[in-house]
Amino acid sequence: MQQVVSGDQAAFSELYLRYKGRMYYYFYRMLGNSADTANDFLQELFMKLIEKPESYNPAYSFSTWLYSVANNMCKNEYRKRGIRQEYQEAEALEPQIDYLSDTTIEHGQVVEKIFATLDSLGEEHRSAFLLRYREGFSIKEVAEILELPEGTVKSRLFYAKKQLAEKLEYLKDQIEF
Amino acid sequence: MDKNSDQLLSNALRNNRIGEPDKAVEERLMYAFLLKNSKDRVRQNSFSSFAGWLFSGQSFALKTVMVSMVFFFSIFNSQFTFDSGKISAGDSISSQRVLVADSAHYIQLVDSIKKDTLY
Numbered sequence: 673m674q675q676v677v678s679g680d681q682a683a684f685s686e687l688y689l690r691y692k693g694r695m696y697y698y699f700y701r702m703l704g705n706s707a708d709t710a711n712d713f714l715q716e717l718f719m720k721l722i723e724k725p726e727s728y729n730p731a732y733s734f735s736t737w738l739y740s741v742a743n744n745m746c747k748n749e750y751r752k753r754g755i756r757q758e759y760q761e762a763e764a765l766e767p768q769i770d771y772l773s774d775t776t777i778e779h780g781q782v783v784e785k786i787f788a789t790l791d792s793l794g795e796e797h798r799s800a801f802l803l804r805y806r807e808g809f810s811i812k813e814v815a816e817i818l819e820l821p822e823g824t825v826k827s828r829l830f831y832a833k834k835q836l837a838e839k840l841e842y843l844k845d846q847i848e849f
Numbered sequence: 850m851d852k853n854s855d856q857l858l859s860n861a862l863r864n865n866r867i868g869e870p871d872k873a874v875e876e877r878l879m880y881a882f883l884l885k886n887s888k889d890r891v892r893q894n895s896f897s898s899f900a901g902w903l904f905s906g907q908s909f910a911l912k913t914v915m916v917s918m919v920f921f922f923s924i925f926n927s928q929f930t931f932d933s934g935k936i937s938a939g940d941s942i943s944s945q946r947v948l949v950a951d952s953a954h955y956i957q958l959v960d961s962i963k964k965d966t967l968y
Contacts, residue, residue, distance in 0.1 A: 679886040681879070681882055681883065681886070684879075684882050688875060688878060692869075692870050692874075693869065693870070696867075696869070696870040700867050705867075707867075707871075710870065711870055711874050714870050714874055715874045715878060719878070719881060722882050722885050723885065782861055783861055783865040786858075786861065802862070805858045805859045806859075806865075808863075833858075
């Protein structure tokens with residue numbers, strides 16, 4: 673990061689290559705599964721890094737800091753869109769699907785159904801869930817990124833898993849609490 | 850939380866693929882980075898860094914000495930002294946010639962008056 677601040681293009685390129693896939697996935701899942709939106713946000717995130725590299729605090733790990741910035745961008749976007757309301761409305765209109773009663777369901781479909789369930793829960797559950805299970809951050813790190821107490825993170829994860837188990841019959845036997 | 854369920858969810862999510870970000874994003878970012886750095890370099894070579902130093906609190910003693918020297922020279926430089934015997938600007942209509950008392954010149958004038966009386 674110090675090299676990026678001093679204008680080393682190779683260092684910036686390396687940083688981008690290392691994080692582009694992860695950040696793209698995060699934005700994709702957090703912002704309505706849209707590739708265009710994920711690309712726009714990925715670009716905006718790294719533009720922030722280019723324009724204000726000094727905003728990075730070396731006291732924190734780079735990945736924690738980057739996800740924290742990304743999460744704030746998502747929060748702002750949700751505020752703009754009022755997306756939570758949209759999801760709630762969509763859920764109310766959506767007919768109750770018999771999620772995963774079919775045991776021969778494929779892996780890709782499982783994940784899509786997990787996210788369909790998480791979408792209905794709201795961004796705060798989805799972000800905690802993604803950071804913990806996709807990115808592999810510890811509870812403490814997730815709490816740092818989301819600027820929440822560890823207890824709140826734990827309860828959000830617990831609630832998300834509970835909802836998943838209720839909606840996904842397939843996982844009911846495998847998810848324990 | 851149960852480790853098995855955590856592992857199950859982690860595996861399901863980590864194996865999920867949604868594709869790669871657009872290559873154009875990378876190109877735009879690299880260009881933006883290049884542009885930002887070139888701007889920074891121009892700024893480094895400009896006068897702004899000197900002006901920044903000049904108006905900052907750094908090297909206060911040195912700046913005081915420099916200002917004192919400029920002040921000292923501006924006072925004692927003859928270019929800035931005022932000579933009451935000279936007119937700095939001439940105007941043919943309104944200016945009057947100031948005669949400076951000069952004993953030799955005065956005698957010359959008296960002689961010429963004397964000559965006039967002979968006519």
